[in-house]
Amino acid sequence: MRKKIDQAYLWLGAIVALGVALRLINIGAEPYWGDEVLSLDIVRHFPSIPEMLRYLSQVEFHPPLYYLMLHFWMPLFGEAEAGTRSLSVLFGAGTIVVAYVAGMRIFSDRKAALVAAFVTAILPMQIEYGQEARPYVIFCFFGAVAATSLWEYLRRRKRVWLAVYVVSSIIGLYLHYSYFFVLAATAGWWGIEVLMAKKGTRTREAAIWSAAHGLVFLGFYPWLTALLYKLTLTNTVIFGLQHFVVNYRGPEVFEHVIDQIVWLTKAKYIEQVEIAAKALFKVLFVWAAAVALRPRPSLFGGGDKDKWGVRYVAWLFVVPIVLFVCSPQSLPYSTLYERHAIFATVPFALFFGLVASRMKTKHAAALMAIFIATQLPFISAVAENDALWDQDHRLQDAGDYINEHYRRGDLVIVSVSIVRTDLNHYLRPDIPVAEMLPIDYYGKDMWASRETLGLIENESQVRITRPSESEIHEKLDRLDSIYHPKRIWLYGFADKDYTVHHWFSDGGRWRHAFSAIGNIFVVDLYARK
Template identity: 25%
Template sequence: MELLFPQKKFGARRIMVFVREHWLLPLLTLALLARFYNVTQPTVWYDEAFSALVSTYSPALIWYYSGQDVHPPLYYLLLHGWTVVFGNGVFAIRAMSVVAGVMSVALGQWLVSLIATRRATIWACLLLALLPIAVRYSQEVRMYALMGVWLMGATITLVYWVQDPSRQRYPVSYVVLMTAAFYTHYFAALCVFSHWLYVSLPSKHGRFLLRPAWWLANIAIVVCYLPWIPHLMGQLSHTGAVDWIPPPSFDTLPSVIWQFLTLDDGRTLPWPLFLGLPLMVALATLAVITRDNGPHKFHTLIALYTAAPLCTVFLISFKLPLFTTRYFVFAALGLPIILAIALDHLALRHRRLAVGCLIALVALEVAGLYNDYTQNNKLNNSTSVLNNRVATMVDDLNQHFIPGDQVVVYDLYWYLSVLYYNKTHTQPLLYTPPSSGGLAARPGINGAGTLFYQHPNTYYLDRLSDLDTKARRVWLLYGSEVKDYVPVPASWHAVSVSTLGNTQLRLYAVERDNDVTEKKLTEE
């Protein structure tokens, strides 16, 4: 019967997992609820708005515009298809990342079930379900949650492949998943690096590195990636696109552990406490490696999957800063697995201590979720995100907009969000006054500017006075943290000013020359 109906048998086994492992469905439901909770509350900020806007174009244009930015195109292409089916509302576009985040939890527990005990699997699934960094980026219209799906899936495939190298479907699956990861984010290369380190390790069955199938699979990944290589080379030529990333310091690695588990960098804590948690994580990782007595060293694989990307980019960043927490969401998924395996080992001799440590970790994660839901975290220039009230301001604008009004946005950071929320059926303009030296201040062809440079007169406004003959009223939106007050023409008269958080919306009535003439004639 197994030979006649292999698919049926496999499907039955998967269903039995949910029946037998009665804890699995509740934990996956917990993961779903944690990611959907408050998902529409934060304003769609700059990066998210870019994703939403790019996804509205055709696949060919998405491919082109992605080439002018800093990331590959697959996420935007999938988001394009997602919005065709579910729409482009805030809930809809963030739901795609929520689904990817829950899939990562399911894949994580699958991976642990292959390499560790049932108890470790349950604990890992719980910690993955509540992992704050994973929840945070499962609520964002970006590619980080999706990247975790591809790389966790590729790691599972590698485990199956090492266990049974004769099965050809495993290398094929590995190629597909890893190619998808490379087309989603360039840091997929760090996961490949960790896999190469793993297959280079000696084992009782020899080095997997020496098998031709491993080399053929990696060659196939490169071949599948060739169509994107010209765009990659072009992106490498404008490294200024990542000049916002600060260089690393001695506390970068300890800080990122705190961010994974609490969404707080921990730098305000007393140094013994600040270093204590990362030290315990390091000791747990070391214990997992040293006690890895399995024939395939799969626990070591998870340690490499988590630690190798962090350490590699940390060292590279002293030359070219690239270390930013959200790029490591995929690696963070390995941390709960390491901790669960370590606690499982501890429980063999000190069960109460292990359970106490598990409770402490869950408490840390709950604190991290609180930081997420209140937007009280230090990720994605969070002070702006916390006080970014563009959604409220533009909603007010949409309600009070009168045909013939004009909308002007002071800064590109706010402009993309305004474009997303705008329902006025008029084209908002980005105010781009020349610098004091007379140089143009319009965005270049790279980054978000690539969406507008072909039609500059449609999107850019260099002088506010140009609107004197085009509009009766002008809405001016900008961040209230802007130090220099935006001078407006003398013919503009303030009607209202609204300030929420870091966002300010001003309404002006424009007095035209013929209005002045008519006023004088009336007085006479």
């Protein structure tokens, strides 16, 4: 028995090493993208924690814990990409370990636990956010800890597991509001078990459930005012801008989110062979699950723990995804908006591990080989340097190019206000930057600085409307009269933004000195004739 345990730990160590190696690929070579720059600049800008917390509570729509972690992390590991992102690598590796522990605790099966750890190590979504300077993989880690500790408490009734569940849930809420999807799943499962308890113990169980989540509420209460303030502010007309809400989703959204959880990709289209490979794996996996988990005494008869374990893992997978799909976060506001459902990768890995552990070794190996084959192109894509093709990671290139060719009297205009601070991260501090949208905004905001967005700029993210040609030309006329630039740099304007380019071409006063290179390098330069 001791030898088997030692071998399991050796395998786990190898799996963690593989996972860390995948997360370290290009971690320092790939430049920051906008959201990472946002995290970094907020931490750098405020000299004290109270000032940073005040800004976060009144301007940004984010809980403070990740910024506090960076505040203490960056002095030790630096502000370069590799140093800042290494915090996510640490918790990404920790998530692999927690997946193993969860497999052992829920299914009492080393094979299932090791397979779950391996799947967690190689899933593209885990790799992508295990090397990004954002809190997604960190709240996933604490969600996995909370889910595992809740299972242990409900089976063993030891208070230490209850304490871990409460503390992990509080930490998760302070990391990201999307943790509410996880908390709803764990609290909902526990609530179902309370309702199913015997009448003699139901009142006591309900009291414990209420007390535990009351503690979670009290722990998060100091930040609750900020959350309610931001929710109220979102529904308020500010600067003539109203929150535009879209309530419809595409009919394939649920399937798409599940696909992204398993095979994350930024590509709009994938190769036919990849589609066929995914379809083959789905069919084989459903068949394998139906055969491996079919009712039998060892699983659904005498194996009560396995029966409830399967249900628990399925619940943890489905509920957060359903809640995410029904939430505003599921609108495609960015390339990888599915990151809010990252927690679902862990129950998927656990379920995969259980299915593999119930199969014959050769069948499990074949299923795993097919799964790995389907993953390879997606793993390769998320591990590569996205700056080679993704404009979101070309901020540094754009900033360096403008810095190199900047002349006194130049003005930089960015497409939307939320890009201003991102580009400023790489621009020289003497280069003036203005934004096209919001259309009536000209930088008059007490919170706005070179590194931080103002309140109006931040709120405009959910209030962007398409201005008319006359409004755009009026904005450019006003900027021209304010700055009197000799040359104007444009950043973030695509070819389809023809109304902007028409302002320069009409009248014959400007010449196009440099043109954007497709959608990969969105920098234009206009000079007065």
